[in-house]
Amino acid sequence: MxxxxxxxxxxxxxxxxxxxxxxxxxxxxxxxxxxxxxxxxxxxxxxxxxxxxxxxxxxxxxxxxxxxxxxxxxxxxxxxxxxxxxxxxxxxxxxxxxxxxxxxxxxxxxxxxxxxxxxxxxxxxxxxxxxxxxxYRRMPAVTLAKNIVDSGRLGQIFHYRANFLQDWTISPDLPQGGEAAWRLDVDAAGSGVTGDLLAHCIDTAIWLNGGIEDVSAVTKTFIKERLHQETGKVQPVGIDDASIFHCHFKNGSLGLFEATRYARGHKALYTFEINGEHASIRWDLHDMNWLEYFDHRDDAEVRGWRKIHVSDGDQPYMDRWWIPGTSLGYEHSFIHQAADFFKGLENGGKRCAPTIEDAYETEKVCHAVLESAKSRSWKTV
Amino acid sequence: MxxxxxxxxxxxxxxxxxxxxxxxxxxxxxxxxxxxxxxxxxxxxxxxxxxxxxxxxxxxxxxxxxxxxxxxxxxxxxxxxxxxxxxxxxxxxxxxxxxxxxxxxxxxxxxxxxxxxxxxxxxxxxxxxxxxxxxYRRMPAVTLAKNIVDSGRLGQIFHYRANFLQDWTISPDLPQGGEAAWRLDVDAAGSGVTGDLLAHCIDTAIWLNGGIEDVSAVTKTFIKERLHQETGKVQPVGIDDASIFHCHFKNGSLGLFEATRYARGHKALYTFEINGEHASIRWDLHDMNWLEYFDHRDDAEVRGWRKIHVSDGDQPYMDRWWIPGTSLGYEHSFIHQAADFFKGLENGGKRCAPTIEDAYETEKVCHAVLESAKSRSWKTV
Amino acid sequence: MxxxxxxxxxxxxxxxxxxxxxxxxxxxxxxxxxxxxxxxxxxxxxxxxxxxxxxxxxxxxxxxxxxxxxxxxxxxxxxxxxxxxxxxxxxxxxxxxxxxxxxxxxxxxxxxxxxxxxxxxxxxxxxxxxxxxxxYRRMPAVTLAKNIVDSGRLGQIFHYRANFLQDWTISPDLPQGGEAAWRLDVDAAGSGVTGDLLAHCIDTAIWLNGGIEDVSAVTKTFIKERLHQETGKVQPVGIDDASIFHCHFKNGSLGLFEATRYARGHKALYTFEINGEHASIRWDLHDMNWLEYFDHRDDAEVRGWRKIHVSDGDQPYMDRWWIPGTSLGYEHSFIHQAADFFKGLENGGKRCAPTIEDAYETEKVCHAVLESAKSRSWKTV
Amino acid sequence: MxxxxxxxxxxxxxxxxxxxxxxxxxxxxxxxxxxxxxxxxxxxxxxxxxxxxxxxxxxxxxxxxxxxxxxxxxxxxxxxxxxxxxxxxxxxxxxxxxxxxxxxxxxxxxxxxxxxxxxxxxxxxxxxxxxxxxxYRRMPAVTLAKNIVDSGRLGQIFHYRANFLQDWTISPDLPQGGEAAWRLDVDAAGSGVTGDLLAHCIDTAIWLNGGIEDVSAVTKTFIKERLHQETGKVQPVGIDDASIFHCHFKNGSLGLFEATRYARGHKALYTFEINGEHASIRWDLHDMNWLEYFDHRDDAEVRGWRKIHVSDGDQPYMDRWWIPGTSLGYEHSFIHQAADFFKGLENGGKRCAPTIEDAYETEKVCHAVLESAKSRSWKTV
CATH class of the missing domain: 3.40.50.720 (NAD(P)-binding Rossmann-like Domain)
Known part of the structure; x- marks a missing residue:
């Protein structure tokens, strides 16, 4: 090299x-x-x-x-x-x-x-x-979702829904703060699941479905006090354990988002679904190599949700890896993003989506979610 | 007889x-x-x-x-x-x-x-x-869900989520009003998916998870005008095509509900999921004979979502029917409700849940949902 | 009437x-x-x-x-x-x-x-x-499978596989003979799973894929003695607990069949799959309202197994029942067969498939399976 | 280092x-x-x-x-x-x-x-x-299957079934021989799916369920002639396109195996299932991070197939990677095998299963399968 x-x-x-x-x-x-x-x-x-x-x-x-x-x-x-x-x-x-x-x-x-x-x-x-x-944009199945959306196959979009469900903070014995638990410390993390999990859902959503206009949210902290590892004291928990919102997208569709660390049984279940006039798609991180697609224009006799194993050489990123039918893992999304970043530098390029501007859009939605929950009212992004 | x-x-x-x-x-x-x-x-x-x-x-x-x-x-x-x-x-x-x-x-x-x-x-x-x-209460898998909830297996409840997704009104050529399409006529139906579909979700939710305190909702009418079959004129559509809300249950859990007739690919997908401290359950009308159950207390080595085929003779209502492994259908929920009604009359009994009182509770939630959506504010039930 | x-x-x-x-x-x-x-x-x-x-x-x-x-x-x-x-x-x-x-x-x-x-x-x-x-021919999804096969969508057939898995006889305490257990008594039943379960698989197979030429089988009786309810004595078990065979179909495809009552976890899992040159289908009794279909001619980008909920009014038998998205059950297959029988009588008709001739074809295959297993050799049907 | x-x-x-x-x-x-x-x-x-x-x-x-x-x-x-x-x-x-x-x-x-x-x-x-x-032994879910088998949770084993289904050679235009297609050339490959795909199934089976006594097999070559890339001539195809066998394991269980490259819709569907007296397990390469487990000893009310996402830190190999809920891919099985090989060298060790001895056992079964198919008779391994 x-x-x-x-x-x-x-x-x-x-x-x-x-x-x-x-x-x-x-x-x-x-x-x-x-x-x-x-x-x-x-x-x-x-x-x-x-x-x-x-x-x-x-x-x-x-x-x-x-x-x-x-x-x-x-x-x-x-x-x-x-x-x-x-x-x-x-x-x-x-x-x-x-x-x-x-x-x-x-x-x-x-x-x-x-x-x-x-x-x-x-x-x-x-x-x-x-x-x-x-x-997550660089999961091959998610990139395929983007390609499908961009192809116009879905028609007018009516609904976008996503959730990110985990269950690792249910125990009240879990502490907050310090190296392993800074995500539970509001000073270090800024928020709970809103910035940690919902932010991922929002980034993908804006990428796939465009900007969000306004949001109405609710958040909840189920466990109110936890031992802080840095102070050694039991202190109030400042983060949101769960965060839910519905919203209007700029394209006229309705959005529905939920994130929580209190959904027993889900280690890291990030799912999204988009319903369009002609077709729908859905995806699930626990089955990250699959994308599901439904097209109403199929012959009625054999119309149904298609379960696509995104592993053929002509599917996103898959020409780089092994053979059809074999799975990639979580880490590959990071490898792909790194590759895209370096690719983006060629010919003097300076941008690799999501750029800082893209991420700031997501940040504004997260902020509106937290403000909406606090004020119990709709907030414009 | x-x-x-x-x-x-x-x-x-x-x-x-x-x-x-x-x-x-x-x-x-x-x-x-x-x-x-x-x-x-x-x-x-x-x-x-x-x-x-x-x-x-x-x-x-x-x-x-x-x-x-x-x-x-x-x-x-x-x-x-x-x-x-x-x-x-x-x-x-x-x-x-x-x-x-x-x-x-x-x-x-x-x-x-x-x-x-x-x-x-x-x-x-x-x-x-x-x-x-x-x-829906009388689907064997839903009754089993009730039994599981009542057994206390779940522990403190954190989340309840349900949706009811259909796609049969997406075509703008579909008329409103008259015998086949009165569900699209606000005068006959009162509301759109809120009273038609969400009402089912709410009834099950209250049964399984107790009362709802307050709601924050959004509704949407995607197709604004349709031919009215009784007047022969194109008239404004008064129903809600989609209805989404989040809420607080009286037991401290968060609720999330969505119904729509614009979710391409879903004929009648009614699903619910309850996340408790120790265990979770979920159900899906398209697979109505199955109930999924996750128990965190299982040995870690073999812990996972259990897919229960609710068809054994010792499962709800199943002693009446055929043999383990064989499915019941949609109509059986009505048969069971009729049977329970007649059973309820024995010994001078007058009640068969859901009674008029129960149904009125659901009606109040539906009303609050519509009011919340109209006023863009939280509404107490 | x-x-x-x-x-x-x-x-x-x-x-x-x-x-x-x-x-x-x-x-x-x-x-x-x-x-x-x-x-x-x-x-x-x-x-x-x-x-x-x-x-x-x-x-x-x-x-x-x-x-x-x-x-x-x-x-x-x-x-x-x-x-x-x-x-x-x-x-x-x-x-x-x-x-x-x-x-x-x-x-x-x-x-x-x-x-x-x-x-x-x-x-x-x-x-x-x-x-x-x-x-089983009258399960709507199975009839749909027949329609798809007859439409020629699959092209040349390469493989047919089916199994029927149960687990209800694993306990050695289960008796044989008498009203409830005659299926375990070789004198009453003739055979074990071969005539009880495999016969169903074979009937469907011949219907969907044509005649079977020859078979090579193995059978096994896991529990050798059981109390006989009529004699009150512990007697040898004469039935086959499990029966497996592969075969050549007359159309050149390979068949693979298995039935057992010793597959822990399966109450009545009857599945079949047909692999053709262009397309494949598969079905599962535990999810009897679904048919899965894969068509290689779909656009590569969105090609995958389609999960068809066989419940629309234009799907087999479904114009008779309720609304799209709602399920039928096991008993409906018998209702449909009865209806087809009476329909068949119209205009002097005397046949309702499967007729006695059709059933005798299946009987011959079952016989060849038992003979093959006994002789450890291929048997022509 | x-x-x-x-x-x-x-x-x-x-x-x-x-x-x-x-x-x-x-x-x-x-x-x-x-x-x-x-x-x-x-x-x-x-x-x-x-x-x-x-x-x-x-x-x-x-x-x-x-x-x-x-x-x-x-x-x-x-x-x-x-x-x-x-x-x-x-x-x-x-x-x-x-x-x-x-x-x-x-x-x-x-x-x-x-x-x-x-x-x-x-x-x-x-x-x-x-x-x-x-x-495949080093897929975390497959290693977990081994641990479960070794724990004795399953009890006496009745059935082992496995298949490996692909569809990449259906086109008659595909050539044989040469760098990309040596797997279709019998001189280079020795056999078709028997040595390529069934060998994997057999290795896993022997590892999980012990030795195989005898086999009865059938093989088939669907496409009889293909262009040979090295000779430039259309030549007979010597490999088996499909290979099926049933067998007796030494532990008294029945085995059923199938491999083919003519199963339209399956890119690389390797599945196995083991049915024991008390419990069963099954696995599927297309969903390689999941293992399914059924335990009859569970409370009847909540008994069902458990779908285990093998991604927790205490599950095989997973302490080395990322966080619970995130998936590994195909390549990780090779990484794990390499690691185990080097680990095996410590303290003068010379063995890393599967060793040459283990692989020879699989080779003997493959040989018996081919011989059985050729002679249309049972073959002892």
């Missing part, structure tokens, strides 16, 4: 998403060897020196920093990939953009809408290539 | 539900021969004499009336079964109750909440046995 | 199938009122007088006989419907045919191939209308 | 399996960093120099050889991984074993049973660590 253009990556964070992104980069040279740009795992930043160095060693990063600021100062780094908790995204991204680095950020943009706007403005002003890791 | 007590039925209406109820009565003597009370198909009332008489002949009714009022005047009729369009339910029921007849009414109670209250009051005052045909 | 031609039925047997057939007849006048011929429940024969009379009372039979021979002697009976144990079918059928009665017989024809041939000959010679209750 | 013991890999073949194995090795250091042994991609052998070098470059192999014999002669190579066509496996493996190299071979062992035995003998005599890539 000596004649390839190198993008030297500085990764911030070594949690689940840190591992996931590192894993994605390792596949670019082997699965997408034809890309003009190729990542180099230049540095990893983590406050915990021992674990940070271990991570660097395992994943083949060439250096370690104990402070992400140092990484941004380095000349030998082209892109900052942000996998820190939500409340750190904006600060890091803004600094990176100002230093002229490309920005790849985990979602959501921020724990707070004002700061998200600052992040948007800083990146826009800097004009640096950027993307936000709303990875 | 000579020593059985006879309940002489007067049926109003010979549409789909008229046929369905007549079919239900014909199974009582053969499938539930041990019941003390047995129906007699005494009379059918229909404005169309030719079709009314043909119906009587086909189903074995002993007489025909061209006006339901005449039937109520007859001494040889014990019970009035109402299968007329929604806007006639209350008037007929009130007259029947005042005449001391038992009342079996199709749902909803009325096209209008005030009249529904009058119907409730009249029946309550008359003290006559009564039931409203929210038939 | 006064101007209808009456077919006075004499039913032999009051077990599961006796009830099922009686139930079927009660639906003819209400669901198929346009048929020229209508059944009359004239007599029921049963050796147990008390239960026989109770059955007659419940189902509305006009008379009772304690011996089926007396019923055959009666002039006021037009048709004999045979629901006795397998080893009595032929004797009754032959007597009925000789007396000029129509014959409706439960399957299989006999416990013994020679006697089955005598039954075939007697009925053929008598020239009486006849049918054998291989009811 | 400087202090890790290195296993220098020489890979033969750069087709689908070559890519798959290379991909597996690249994950060892990142996902299994705790293993004592780590692979080094030392050399790739391929007859096509341009493509071989490109492959080496893409996957990071340090050198290229145009003849596998040269690779075996090299001292700097510890293990030979064989991904060449079937008829080359044995020759390469024998040479590698004699040279003292570890042997990792694709399945089946050979196109011919005698040569397979020579391969077994050579490796046994050499005493080198070895494994055969029957990768």
């Amino acid at each position: 000596s004649d390839k253009k190198k993008v030297r990556i500085g990764l911030v964070g070594r949690g689940l998403m840190g591992r996931m992104h590192a894993n994605a980069y390792t596949h670019i040279s082997t699965i997408f060897p034809d890309l003009e740009y190729q990542p180099v795992l230049q540095a990893i930043a983590s406050r915990n020196e021992e674990k940070g160095k271990e991570f660097a060693d395992t994943w083949g990063f060439q250096s370690y920093e104990n402070d992400w600021r140092k990484m941004i100062e380095r000349d030998d780094i082209d892109a900052i990939d942000i996998c820190a908790p939500n409340n750190m995204h904006a600060e890091i991204a803004i600094a990176a953009a100002k230093a002229g680095k490309m920005v790849l950020s985990e979602k959501p943009l921020s724990h707070e809408i004002g700061q998200a706007k600052e992040m948007l403005d800083a990146i826009t002003e800097a004009g640096v290539p950027n993307t936000v890791w709303y990875n | 000579s020593d059985k007590k006879k309940v002489r039925i007067g049926l109003v209406g010979r549409g789909l539900m008229g046929r369905m109820h007549a079919n239900a009565y014909t199974h009582i003597s053969t499938i539930f021969p041990d019941l003390e009370y047995q129906p007699v198909l005494q009379a059918i009332a229909s404005r169309n004499e030719e079709k009314g008489k043909e119906f009587a002949d086909t189903w074995g009714f002993q007489s025909y009336e061209n006006d339901w009022r005449k039937m109520i005047e007859r001494d040889d009729i014990d019970a009035i079964d109402i299968c007329a369009p929604n806007n006639m339910h209350a008037e007929i029921a009130i007259a029947a109750a005042k005449a001391g007849k038992m009342v079996l009414s199709e749902k909803p109670l009325s096209h209008e909440i005030g009249q529904a209250k009058e119907m409730l009051d009249a029946i309550t005052e008359a003290g006559v046995p009564n039931t409203v045909w929210y038939n | 006064s101007d209808k031609k009456k077919v006075r039925i004499g039913l032999v047997g009051r077990g599961l199938m006796g009830r099922m057939h009686a139930n079927a007849y009660t639906h003819i006048s209400t669901i198929f009122p346009d048929l020229e011929y209508q059944p009359v429940l004239q007599a029921i024969a049963s050796r147990n007088e008390e239960k026989g009379k109770e059955f007659a009372d419940t189902w509305g039979f006009q008379s009772y006989e304690n011996d089926w021979r007396k019923m055959i002697e009666r002039d006021d009976i037009d048709a004999i419907d045979i629901c006795a144990p397998n080893n009595m079918h032929a004797e009754i059928a032959i007597a009925a045919a000789k007396a000029g009665k129509m014959v409706l017989s439960e399957k299989p024809l006999s416990h013994e191939i020679g006697q089955a041939k005598e039954m075939l000959d007697a009925i053929t010679e008598a020239g009486v209308p006849n049918t054998v209750w291989y009811n | 400087s202090d890790k013991k290195k296993v220098r890999i020489g890979l033969v073949g750069r087709g689908l399996m070559g890519r798959m194995h290379a991909n597996a090795y690249t994950h060892i250091s990142t996902i299994f960093p705790d293993l004592e042994y780590q692979p080094v991609l030392q050399a790739i052998a391929s007859r096509n120099e341009e493509k071989g070098k490109e492959f080496a470059d893409t996957w990071g192999f340090q050198s290229y050889e145009n003849d596998w014999r040269k690779m075996i002669e090299r001292d700097d190579i510890d293990a030979i991984d064989i991904c060449a066509p079937n008829n080359m496996h044995a020759e390469i493996a024998i040479a590698a074993a004699k040279a003292g190299k570890m042997v990792l071979s694709e399945k089946p062992l050979s196109h011919e049973i005698g040569q397979a035995k020579e391969m077994l003998d050579a490796i046994t005599e050499a005493g080198v660590p070895n494994t055969v890539w029957y990768n």
